[in-house]
Amino acid sequence: MKTALLVCDHVLPQFQGEHGGYPEMFGNLLPDIDLVSCFVCDGDFPDIEEFDSYVISGSKYSVYDNIPWIQELKDFTRKAYDAGKTVLGVCFGHQMIAEALGGKVERDANGIVIGVHEFELLEKESWMEPYKSPYNMLMLCQDQVTKLPSNSKILSKSRDCLIAMFALGDRFLGIQGHPEFTKEYNRAVFESRSEIISRHKIDKAIESFVNEPDTSLLQRYLTGFLQRE
Numbered sequence: 001m002k003t004a005l006l007v008c009d010h011v012l013p014q015f016q017g018e019h020g021g022y023p024e025m026f027g028n029l030l031p032d033i034d035l036v037s038c039f040v041c042d043g044d045f046p047d048i049e050e051f052d053s054y055v056i057s058g059s060k061y062s063v064y065d066n067i068p069w070i071q072e073l074k075d076f077t078r079k080a081y082d083a084g085k086t087v088l089g090v091c092f093g094h095q096m097i098a099e100a101l102g103g104k105v106e107r108d109a110n111g112i113v114i115g116v117h118e119f120e121l122l123e124k125e126s127w128m129e130p131y132k133s134p135y136n137m138l139m140l141c142q143d144q145v146t147k148l149p150s151n152s153k154i155l156s157k158s159r160d161c162l163i164a165m166f167a168l169g170d171r172f173l174g175i176q177g178h179p180e181f182t183k184e185y186n187r188a189v190f191e192s193r194s195e196i197i198s199r200h201k202i203d204k205a206i207e208s209f210v211n212e213p214d215t216s217l218l219q220r221y222l223t224g225f226l227q228r229e
Helices: 013-019 022-029 068-082 092-100 183-192 199-208 215-227
Strands: 003-006 035-038 053-056 086-090 104-107 113-121 135-141 143-147 152-158 161-168 172-175
Touching: 003 022, 013 183, 022 035, 022 215, 053 068, 053 092, 068 086, 068 092, 086 092, 086 215, 092 104, 092 143, 092 161, 092 172, 113 161, 113 183, 113 199, 135 161, 135 183, 135 215, 143 161, 172 215, 183 199
Parallel strands: 003 035, 003 053, 053 086, 086 172
Antiparallel strands: 104 143, 113 135, 113 152, 152 161, 161 172
């Protein structure tokens, strides 16, 4: 199965030496998936039939921004759905699936969500092995899905994110958090934005790092989703 990573942003140069870019992060998260990176944020879109499945990365942008490549990615997402492709969306990618296919994404009135958060699973899918609820995951988002496309179901939620994971049919999966991040990278990013994030919120996020994200578990879940028959 051929899988493309649709890269929707560039990791800042000052972070790349220690943490890598999105291709490296997703390569670490999905080592059993042969990912081919396409920087759609630079206009590098593959032919829809070139790959069997797609992973849409996170981004500093919002899916409702009027930027040409974002509009093109919405069209691409619709084409992937119509073509019966398998698509996994992470953070911005999660929101892109919702926005492109009839849902709604909005700025969270409570502000940015950062650090390690606990999530409750609401459904058990065949690829959720071993099943574990609750689970921990890193967050770094200021937008959230507020309305799902039709034929969708919520798979997990948290206190600060009511649509944390959702499935659209049996081939599209969105996850709001950042299972591809490390705690070190998560902290580096939100500390670099201290002029727009309150010190109180940053301190609470750092306190949350006493909890380990369930990266290995989510690695198994997402790999299982992409590889299932």
